[in-house]
Amino acid sequence: MQQPVKTYTVEEAKRKLEAYCAYQDRCHKEVAQKLRDMRMIPEAIDVVIGHLLEHNFLNEERFAKAFARGKFRHKSWGRVRITRELKQRGISAYNLKTALLEIEDEEYDRVFNTLSRKRYEQLSSETDKYRKRKKLADYLTYRGWEGDLVYEKVKELVP
Template sequence: MNKKDLTQKEIEYKIQNYCSYQERCHSEVYNKLKEFKIEEQMINEILSNLITQNYLNESRFSKLFSKSKFNIKNWGRIRIKNELRKRNISSYNIKLGLEEINEFDYKKKLDQIFKKKLSTLVGVKNDLKKQKILNYLKHRGWENNLIYEKINKI
């Protein structure tokens, strides 16, 4: 069956399954609905139904996204914030998501990542070691002041 031949109910059912499988943001679901080549009005109706039925919830997405990227991918707040912005999440929900990260756990995670990266740089000159750690942690979205606190102790 072609995506174009589906009724609104069938599309809605498929999108409900899509949202049930993994937490999704509005823009991901919108893009998925665009693949069905349906009118904008139908897309908006389906999105509205998904929000009403609690399949789509921006604050829930933001909180889960922040927690998982911090815990699993070792991302810092800057990277998480930028990735949420890319997904058109509101500033309010970005703030809610970032509040899910405990300050103590945040610094503890930075310490773990720092030590792990430092252990891979045995035999490297100090200046190069500092530069590599700085680049590594900045790429992962950690704040400069926290990175420099760690680097200055080498």
């Protein structure tokens, strides 16, 4: 037997989404998807998103900055991957640029050097220098570090 589908009034949806956005910064795309999952009609979605924006529960610039800082500091993602992920979430070019300014160049270089050395040491059992180079380059590229940085570091670490 199927359970009845829960329906929400606009006021209930506002309260639920206020809590959803207060828990963690969200982008417009996530909020709109959540409202569609709640089976809200497009007009109601616009009303709820307008309410969240007006009361500062939803702020894409704040989301983009927090996302960039968090992914860089906790997952050691490079600017390329952060940019790609923010674009997937529909973040504007202005907010994307602002978010990337949250990452300081000195810290960026330090994290890149630490991450590449750590991965190089993990590859110590690899005897073929070309496979070692490829594995190191693939790892750093996947994490979103710029190609020129990656290939310079690979040449430096695996002569």
